[in-house]
Amino acid sequence: MRIAEPTVERLVQYHRLLEQLRKDGRKVVSSQEMGEILSFKASQVRKDLSYFGEIGKRGVGYSVDSLHRHIDRILATPEKWSIGLVGVGKLGEALLGYQAFRKEKFHFSALFDNDKKKIGTKIQGIECYSSDDIEKVLREKNISVLMVSVPASGAPLVVAEALKAGTLKGILNFAPVSLTVPEGVLLIPVDISIELEKLFFYIKHKDD
Amino acid sequence: MRIAEPTVERLVQYHRLLEQLRKDGRKVVSSQEMGEILSFKASQVRKDLSYFGEIGKRGVGYSVDSLHRHIDRILATPEKWSIGLVGVGKLGEALLGYQAFRKEKFHFSALFDNDKKKIGTKIQGIECYSSDDIEKVLREKNISVLMVSVPASGAPLVVAEALKAGTLKGILNFAPVSLTVPEGVLLIPVDISIELEKLFFYIKHKDD
Numbered sequence: 001m002r003i004a005e006p007t008v009e010r011l012v013q014y015h016r017l018l019e020q021l022r023k024d025g026r027k028v029v030s031s032q033e034m035g036e037i038l039s040f041k042a043s044q045v046r047k048d049l050s051y052f053g054e055i056g057k058r059g060v061g062y063s064v065d066s067l068h069r070h071i072d073r074i075l076a077t078p079e080k081w082s083i084g085l086v087g088v089g090k091l092g093e094a095l096l097g098y099q100a101f102r103k104e105k106f107h108f109s110a111l112f113d114n115d116k117k118k119i120g121t122k123i124q125g126i127e128c129y130s131s132d133d134i135e136k137v138l139r140e141k142n143i144s145v146l147m148v149s150v151p152a153s154g155a156p157l158v159v160a161e162a163l164k165a166g167t168l169k170g171i172l173n174f175a176p177v178s179l180t181v182p183e184g185v186l187l188i189p190v191d192i193s194i195e196l197e198k199l200f201f202y203i204k205h206k207d208d
Numbered sequence: 209m210r211i212a213e214p215t216v217e218r219l220v221q222y223h224r225l226l227e228q229l230r231k232d233g234r235k236v237v238s239s240q241e242m243g244e245i246l247s248f249k250a251s252q253v254r255k256d257l258s259y260f261g262e263i264g265k266r267g268v269g270y271s272v273d274s275l276h277r278h279i280d281r282i283l284a285t286p287e288k289w290s291i292g293l294v295g296v297g298k299l300g301e302a303l304l305g306y307q308a309f310r311k312e313k314f315h316f317s318a319l320f321d322n323d324k325k326k327i328g329t330k331i332q333g334i335e336c337y338s339s340d341d342i343e344k345v346l347r348e349k350n351i352s353v354l355m356v357s358v359p360a361s362g363a364p365l366v367v368a369e370a371l372k373a374g375t376l377k378g379i380l381n382f383a384p385v386s387l388t389v390p391e392g393v394l395l396i397p398v399d400i401s402i403e404l405e406k407l408f409f410y411i412k413h414k415d416d
Binding site: 005008009011012013015016017037038039074075081089090091093094095097098105106144145169170172176178180186188190192193194195196197198199200201202203206 | 377
């Protein structure tokens with residue numbers, strides 16, 4: 001089962017919306033309302049949810065609780081993911097502090113940097129190691145996910161070292177550079193400059 | 209002409225690669241080599257480039273210089289974009305400092321924050337205003353692009369205020385919340401927690 005990336009993205013958005021609705025004490029929600037809030041078509045919402053086995057009642061909608069539980073099971077992780085982060089600059093610290101990351105399903109268990117002032121200290125409560133030790137520490141701590149927030153020039157080398165540990169299953173890359181990973185390791189690039197270029201492109205061409 | 213988002217993204221990546229090749233003094237490049245570096249199929253590279261009017265010579269490849277100029281014209285902006293940034297926390301500062309943003313085609317011309325210690329000062333050389341004044345300042349400076357790096361709870365309100373200025377053509381939203389924008393304003397969400405959830409989802413389901 002290879003689910004298309006936009007579908008997974010919508011699924012995560014449904015999940016977040018349902019969490020909010022639960023907090024607000026809502027019992028039912030319609031595909032129309034979910035679609036309006038998230039800027040999807042109601043038919044898209046119904047199609048997605050029925051694909052994952054949930055059918056709303058016509059004229060009533062979906063039970064917020066049961067739909068939330070259902071999507072929660074699909075998105076749930078079988079273990080608590082252990083995340084490493086390399087590059088504790090401003091972006092790295094922003095990622096560490098990112099409230100949305102503070103969930104039960106994952107936690108940061110090691111940081112890596114080249115800066116001697118940071119190595120050996122704790123940053124936001126998490127131990128910072130030398131990037132030179134990344135292979136060893138990833139293996140010792142059995143870290144499966146790595147966030148990369150080093151400058152573009154340094155990313156390929158440190159990622160190559162990290163991959164040698166053999167523990168990595170996924171990489172979230174914030175460095176504006178293409179990385180090469182072996183089969184079996186998932187790479188998701190989050191390239192802010194590309195998003196900005198895309199925005200400019202669309203603004204420029206939207207009247208064509 | 210509505211070009212699909214993945215195509216625009218590849219175009220930006222070709223452009224970046226060609227810049228690097230030019231710096232390295234390379235004269236020609238093949239679709240195979242470009243594909244290998246960027247993890248696309250060579251046939252995809254040829255298809256994209258021929259769509260935009262560039263045909264490589266069989267057995268020779270593309271001229272690095274002329275292909276770079278060609279894509280540069282497609283991506284070039286007709287004016288120097290003026291960008292505002294609201295929320296000068298760690299993420300906001302990371303965005304400001306992001307080297308990839310420091311290009312001739314755009315510049316930050318105003319920052320906004322709620323923090324009294326920041327308002328009225330310059331941060332990385334750029335004036336910081338009160339978020340309460342966002343409508344007025346955007347209009348005065350004719351700012352067309354806004355980056356939003358405030359917490360999720362504060363984003364909808366400040367964006368609604370910003371939109372009142374009537375100058376915005378595009379928004380890059382880093383707050384993990386859905387925003388509503390009128391037609392004619394482009395919204396590109398960069399939701400780091402969604403990317404991370406996607407990564408977890410794929411890792412969990414990849415052996416299904």
